[in-house]
Amino acid sequence: MSTPGPDENPLVEGLERLPVHPTSLVIFGGLGDLAKRKLLPALYNLAHEGALPERFHLVGTSRSEMTDEEFRKEAAEAIREHSRREPDETVLEALLADVRWVAGTFDSASVYEGIAKVLGEFDEGAGALTLNRAFYLSTAPDFFPVIVEQLGAHGLHELPDEGEVRIIIEKPFGTTLASAIDLNQKVLSVFSEQQVFRIDHYLGKETVQNMLAFRFANRMFEPVWNRDHIQSVQITASEDIGIGSRAGYYDQAGALRDLVQNHMMQLLCLLCMEPPIDLGADEVRNEKVKVLKAIRPPAPDEVDQMAVRAQYAKGSAGGEDVPGYLDEADVPADSNTETYAALRLHVQNWRWAGVPFYLRTGKRLARKVTEIAVTLKPVPHVAFGGSDPAHPTTLMPNQLVLTMQPNEGVSLSLGAKIPGTRMRIRPVQMDFQYGTAFVSQSPEAYERLIMDAMRGDATLFTRNDEAEAQWRIMDPIVSTWEETPGPLPQYEAGSQGPAEAASLLRDVDTWRRI
Numbered sequence: 005m006s007t008p009g010p011d012e013n014p015l016v017e018g019l020e021r022l023p024v025h026p027t028s029l030v031i032f033g034g035l036g037d038l039a040k041r042k043l044l045p046a047l048y049n050l051a052h053e054g055a056l057p058e059r060f061h062l063v064g065t066s067r068s069e070m071t072d073e074e075f076r077k078e079a080a081e082a083i084r085e086h087s088r089r090e091p092d093e094t095v096l097e098a099l100l101a102d103v104r105w106v107a108g109t110f111d112s113a114s115v116y117e118g119i120a121k122v123l124g125e126f127d128e129g130a131g132a133l134t135l136n137r138a139f140y141l142s143t144a145p146d147f148f149p150v151i152v153e154q155l156g157a158h159g160l161h162e163l164p165d166e167g168e169v170r171i172i173i174e175k176p177f178g179t180t181l182a183s184a185i186d187l188n189q190k191v192l193s194v195f196s197e198q199q200v201f202r203i204d205h206y207l208g209k210e211t212v213q214n215m216l217a218f219r220f221a222n223r224m225f226e227p228v229w230n231r232d233h234i235q236s237v238q239i240t241a242s243e244d245i246g247i248g249s250r251a252g253y254y255d256q257a258g259a260l261r262d263l264v265q266n267h268m269m270q271l272l273c274l275l276c277m278e279p280p281i282d283l284g285a286d287e288v289r290n291e292k293v294k295v296l297k298a299i300r301p302p303a304p305d306e307v308d309q310m311a312v313r314a315q316y317a318k319g320s321a322g323g324e325d326v327p328g329y330l331d332e333a334d335v336p337a338d339s340n341t342e343t344y345a346a347l348r349l350h351v352q353n354w355r356w357a358g359v360p361f362y363l364r365t366g367k368r369l370a371r372k373v374t375e376i377a378v379t380l381k382p383v384p385h386v387a388f389g390g391s392d393p394a395h396p397t398t399l400m401p402n403q404l405v406l407t408m409q410p411n412e413g414v415s416l417s418l419g420a421k422i423p424g425t426r427m428r429i430r431p432v433q434m435d436f437q438y439g440t441a442f443v444s445q446s447p448e449a450y451e452r453l454i455m456d457a458m459r460g461d462a463t464l465f466t467r468n469d470e471a472e473a474q475w476r477i478m479d480p481i482v483s484t485w486e487e488t489p490g491p492l493p494q495y496e497a498g499s500q501g502p503a504e505a506a507s508l509l510r511d512v513d514t515w516r517r518i
């Protein structure tokens with residue numbers, strides 16, 4: 005009898021997966037940065053795996069005038085450059101064989117007339133088969149309202165008979181609570197919530213989804229997953245890169261809006277939520293919203309004690325000298341935009357009351373790492389201390405670290421006896437590494453998310469109330485920071501971040517080394 009390989013024979017399958025119906029996908033911003041680096045390569049990899057429906061049509065649109073053939077060539081080049089696997093030219097050709105390009109500005113009727121015409125041609129070619137439609141808004145957020153409005157005005161938000169129309173909206177979803185509410189109202193005046201897929205690409209990451217498996221497929225964690233056993237939780241999303249050529253976007257956003265409001269809050273929700281009844285979109289999102297509602301937004305006079313911001317100064321990255329944020333191209337010399345944000349939050353419910361959740365993110369830190377470290381309380385009595393009260397034994401508390409990237413995996417630190425004739429304890433690690441436990445390569449987040457949106461499965465997308473609940477927590481911090489003049493504390497590029505971040509920690513806690 006042969007033993008199944010590590011990726012075979014899963015013990016449990018999730019919910020029955022919804023089928024993927026034939027679909028026409030329209031990408032607004034079809035050759036923008038995100039489309040080239042992520043969306044088109046994701047489509048290629050789905051095609052490579054035979055995951056796309058047999059009838060799948062791709063349309064791109066933006067201002068650039070070009071023929072369908074030119075779009076085909078540029079899309080193929082982008083895929084060759086950015087795909088996670090070397091493209092098979094036959095698969096690539098088949099994927100792009102019948103792509104279409106519609107040129108024009110997002111506010112002009114001709115764009116939507118052009119899209120309607122092309123989609124009509126695809127429908128005709130499909131005969132009796134109904135093609136679903138998906139509109140992917142991969143554009144600057146300023147264009148989301150006008151595109152939604154125009155899709156509605158041109159009747160593209162629904163299909164006359166059967167068939168589904170879905171809209172996938174990139175981040176950021178609003179820049180304040182008020183703007184998120186406004187955007188939700190505009191989107192939901194044209195589409196129903198079931199049609200809307202708000203992207204948070206962290207939810208498409210394998211390791212982020214593994215948090216659900218880890219928590220709810222293993223009995224051993226639940227008994228300790230609460231305030232009685234957990235001392236504190238630290239969520240880190242550090243990056244070694246600077247802002248690159250994204251000053252236009254980043255200087256308006258800052259670290260809090262760019263990463264904390266969305267990705268980090270999602271990590272916090274998955275870590276803290278109650279077990280859902282199943283993995284259906286409503287069940288999972290209901291539980292996440294409850295967590296967000298349990299986090300009390302800070303009052304303006306509490307912001308200083310709960311949040312720290314800073315900007316990177318010059319330093320080094322990858323062995324090279326790099327400039328500080330204020331010297332980056334297109335950043336105003338007096339900018340007060342934070343490139344680092346750290347927060348202490350409390351989830352005020354029965355399970356988590358009193359446990360501090362420390363969150364930090366920043367550009368140009370020592371290295372790229374996204375992890376959640378859960379530190380357990382110390383054992384109530386140390387039996388190994390010997391008789392000398394002047395030298396009490398201190399044990400490192402158990403720590404469970406979920407590493408989202410890189411070196412994806414989970415590690416648990418335990419106290420173990422050092423071999424020898426004395427009872428001496430030292431922390432050791434028990435590790436699970438994705439790279440060694442599973443042989444297959446993980447799909448890119450966008451592969452999973454595009455597929456799920458085409459299926460109509462919104463579990464890994466943010467619901468309207470969820471997006472607003474995230475902003476409700478961030479809003480007082482955003483506005484207090486906007487009203488407080490700089491200059492901001494600085495941290496050296498390539499370092500651990502600003503010293504000021506230590507002020508958020510209770511004295512038993514320390515920031516983990518990045």
Ligand SMILES: NC(=O)C1=CN([C@@H]2O[C@H](COP(=O)(O)OP(=O)(O)OC[C@H]3O[C@@H](n4cnc5c(N)ncnc54)[C@H](OP(=O)(O)O)[C@@H]3O)[C@@H](O)[C@H]2O)C=CC1
Binds near residue numbers: 032033143174
């Ligand atoms: N890039 C990234 O790494 C990430 C991006 N995102 C989000 O994805 C979205 C897209 O970002 P990104 O691809 O970087 O943006 P880009 O600016 O690179 O792409 C958007 C495209 O929109 C087109 N465009 C601009 N103005 C108009 C207009 N008035 N009418 C028609 N087309 C227009 C431009 O093409 P043309 O010049 O041909 O008109 C441009 O290529 C944003 O919401 C961003 O926040 C999210 C996570 C990461």
Ligand SMILES: O=C1O[C@H](COP(=O)(O)O)[C@@H](O)[C@H](O)[C@H]1O
Binds near residue numbers: 243262263374
């Ligand atoms: O959404 C964003 O995420 C990236 C980090 O994503 P990751 O998948 O590489 O962790 C960040 O660099 C960017 O500023 C932000 O907009």
